[in-house]
Amino acid sequence: MKELFSIIIFLTTGLSLIAQDPVGPPPGAQQQIQQTPAIIIPLDTKNTSLVFRINNRDGRLYQAYFGPKLSNTDNLVQTRDAGHLAYATFGTDNLFEPAIRATHNDGNPSLELKYVSNEVENIRPDVTLTRIFLKNPEYPFVVTLFIRTFTNEDIIEQWTEIKHDEKKPVTIFNYASSMLHFDAEKYWLTQFHGDWAEEMRLQESELTAGIKILDTKLGTRAHMYQTPVFMLSLNEKSDENKGQVIAGTIGWSGNFRFLFEVDEKGSLRV
Template identity: 40%
Template structure:
């Protein structure tokens, strides 16, 4: 079942970027560095094969520096060693909101995902695809995490593929696309809401402890009241050209859910994917469940650059002929609504060619 093709075009813009991906093995740890032009997301498989996020921020001068981060910036006691998990499983050690919840074929609800291996495929000079295999040590259950990176525009697409070889169907209760983990002094959420004719109304608030959920259950026209796009500012509210900000969105036109959780160490977990409300999925043996991609970029120079990163990426990789020219269109709807006739339309049309109008659309409502 493949949801990646159900992309909801949320941006009228462009983009291209590649992540340089490197792996380092220090002692019993495996470090996986995903670097774009300005940023780095660093994952680490520890000696127990837990895959955690140890860094997400501006790229450091040497990849060897990432190995020192956990010891140099150690916080207070962490009881589970998976608080910063790269893909949080439920029913075992995690104390926070999970990215994946399952009921195994034998009825057990516990899941423990451990690092197995990773590989990198370079798709072009600018685009690379990292895949990381995680498996349960007891059940024949596997999740593969994908990170598609676009170097020049600091953009990453992330999704997961879930499959198993258990003796019977496995019930997927939750199946997120991405699980991010951020560290900062404080966090500010810029979200959007709306209705017909007043879409994308912005709201900004400081994130407090607990879970903030952005979701929709409408099915069709899912973005009507709550679009999936959001921004997270770190340390203080970002402005157009100043501040560190994460810009994220789910590439999916159906029901979505994004959980934003400030944990007891004051770090932020972001889990985004298909809304699992009333939507358990019975996964057959060897069947692959492919989630839609979660798209994000990180800017240290304000919201403007974050938005432009998304626009550049969309124009290059999602919008048909994104760098081509478009006809300039005149639509009569807001000018006349249902009350129009030939003289009114003629008055609208005269001299429009001088303004660069190429096409006229006669709109009489739905």
């Protein structure tokens, strides 16, 4: 299990068939539509907010906001835009790289995850651990997202726990410690690579449409050629004095994979 730290930090085809009276309501009758307010899960550090939202229409968990700290989240409750899937799955209406891909014990390759509940634990005055529980509605397959915020340090730590109670083994092809979304005009990636005694050679590049992957499969020698650290600049290339920058790293060394995908609308998934 790997953890992603970030400084400053930091869909499934659904068809609903609703039975309706073919004749319609009696003349003069008024239809009353009652909508339950969306559930908001805000996570804050000193200068940053990461907000999740549960969409009442499909029960999924979305990343509704990530950016400078918010004074309140009222507008996120009312907006019709749910945001980006917080932990996208494979075999549904998500057409991009999923955070998790699994095949159930009966061979079904589709995985749907719906919000169940969440809980918050105050570890100490400046550290909070949030657990968000997601479950497949048809199979006993549960994913728990862990988000630990360090308020004073502006750090968000994320990892994932996957459990199942299906009758036979399931196959997990890949899973991510976390998934983050960004909406900016441009994205600049800073990565580090090298060799013994020169592991931190800096290289910068603009992320364009498609996928870029930083990874290694060298196990205990992972730091030899590819350093498990990245920095992401939003809107414009940053320098030593200015820029909007997110820094990310793996909590433990070993095999790792950072994937950056820019879609047709210019949104970035990490």
